[in-house]
Amino acid sequence: MKRLNSQLQEDGCPLELILLIRTLLAGCKEISFRVGQGELAGVLGSTLSENVQGETQKKLDVISNQILKDILSESGYVKALSSEEEDTVVPCHPEGKYLVSIDPLDGSSNIDINSLIGTIFSIQHAPQWMDADDPEAFLQPGAQTVAAGYVLYGPSTVMMLTTGRGTHLYTLDKTHGGFLLTKGNIQIPEQTQEFAINASNQRHWEKPMQDYIGDLLKGEDGPRGKNFNMRWIAAMVGDIHRVLTRGGIFTYPYDNREPNKPGKLRLLYEANPMSFLIEQAGGMAWTPEKRIMEIMPTEIHQRVPVIMGSKQEVEVCLEYHTKAKKD
Known part of the structure; x- marks a missing residue:
């Protein structure tokens, strides 16, 4: 080796x-x-x-x-x-x-x-x-x-x-x-049937994320037409390792409990390094608005919401947020 x-x-x-x-x-x-x-x-x-x-x-x-x-x-x-x-x-x-x-x-x-x-x-x-x-x-x-x-x-x-x-x-x-x-050269599958999110916070999420996860949970009878499994390790490093190893989507969205905090995860210490790894493996890493690695930090402990993992699934999640802005 x-x-x-x-x-x-x-x-x-x-x-x-x-x-x-x-x-x-x-x-x-x-x-x-x-x-x-x-x-x-x-x-x-x-x-x-x-x-x-x-x-x-x-x-x-x-x-x-x-x-x-x-x-x-x-x-x-x-x-x-x-x-x-x-x-x-x-x-x-x-x-x-x-x-x-x-x-x-x-x-x-x-x-x-x-x-x-x-x-x-x-x-x-x-x-x-x-x-x-x-x-x-x-x-x-x-x-x-x-x-x-x-x-x-x-x-x-x-x-x-x-x-x-x-x-x-x-x-x-x-x-x-x-x-x-x-x-070497790990590649994340573009499609997935696994998602990782702290579902206990569901009541605090914004509507686009509630709608997206709700449709995943409806499985093959819902608009996505397939069953999804939820996985949650409660450590970003573990959840992202699973995504890099076999695909999936990981998200820690904004919630309305503390409106002055845009998310839980730190841009410098968590979101940026994981985004670099995900993108180099063929995945996507975004907030609901933009690519994470394009964000210009304003302070070292800045927080951001994150949506990252298998490319096609991240794109679907982002479509829910784009549609909500148009409605």
């Missing part, structure tokens, strides 16, 4: 980007070990504090964030880091060529039940004329991302990665500690 370095070289990655990705993965391997130890390592349960998102932090959230912050700060390749768990950006090295955005541990609600969790990351070029502690350096559209991926801590530890030359799946070989290419 091909090693990570070989595939990155084949994809034309510059040496410093390869070394940065390897450094990031060294941190992820440490997180994987901590996750695997679970209660034995005393990493389960919550802290008494909240992050900048207003979410109660799990012990493993804090540990994962610190591991990645330390290893990336010391690498010399990173000018600044932004994290879902940090109030503002973390300056690293003034001469670093890259910016890194991370969700250190996506799926926190799954930690204590031993279910799927993962680390999401994206890498962009650092504007050299801006200071390392300037958050505006991160206000770049997703289309300027040079690498993105996630590491999923499941029965095996796997990574989905793209550097703009396709989406590739790697598996951590724990016998020698390296990531090996196990499936």
